[in-house]
Amino acid sequence: MNDCCAVPATSKEGTLCCPECKQKGKAVEIITLKALLIPLALETIDPQSSYGFCHNHSCDIVYFSDNQKFQRQDVKVPVFQKDDGLDVPVCYCFGWTRQRLEQAVQQQKQPSNHVSEQVQANRCGCEVNNPQGSCCLGNVTAYVRSLGKASV
Template sequence: MEDCCQVPAHKVQADSLICPVCQQRGKSVLLITLKALLTPSGLSTLTPSASYSFCSNSDCEVVYFVDGQVFNRDAVKVPVYQKDQGSGVPVCYCFGWTRERLVKAIRDDENPVQHISEQVKANRCGCEVNNPQGSCCLGNVTAFVHSLKQS
């Protein structure tokens, strides 16, 4: 299995990375991410030869898209951090760091970023199959923790 925190080497045309609903630029995701996270009904319409993208716009229902096809939030097995503001939603999908758990950790003067970094260095993450964005969550966790410390 690839290291989930490395950038994949494949390239996709720039125009195929624009969400057809919100017009925001998406991010290319590996097919394994969709195979792991789509519901059975979503998976049954997947085009394995297509290069899908992830839409991170919190105001858009689309999670994955490719030419003429979209998978909305309801086609994904897990809540999507960027699209669901719930306290129980994972920020780190591999190690169970929800917004609620991160808030408690910061209050208790713990360092969740260090914990996750140690797990990543030990090659224990599986972001490509656990995280709907298909890549390492450390940036999301760091930004969320930073915002907590600022408030």
């Protein structure tokens, strides 16, 4: 496996835009789709295509290429960026859901530090666990910060 928390290379095709919402997507490696698509969707991927991840909350598309789209129901796990549920993972490798993060913050714990320690110990597998195909630490940090702002 590649280092999931390394800075990803740019897409082979340049800028990827979601065909549904037209927002700029993030390039995602084929290994992520292979790990997270349900079997019926997996059978249709083109391993030679470049795929993007759509992070737009209101768009039903998760992965896309020039000629393919995969929606939320094509993915084995709920997608953090597209599902507001408290039981949805923010960190897919170490089980940090929104609810667990909220509890940790209430108990004055530092969940971002825990995730960071695991990343530094080379224990994460975000490229096969996280639908966005890259490190979850930014999502964890942003969500924890949002909790602090919500209480102000």
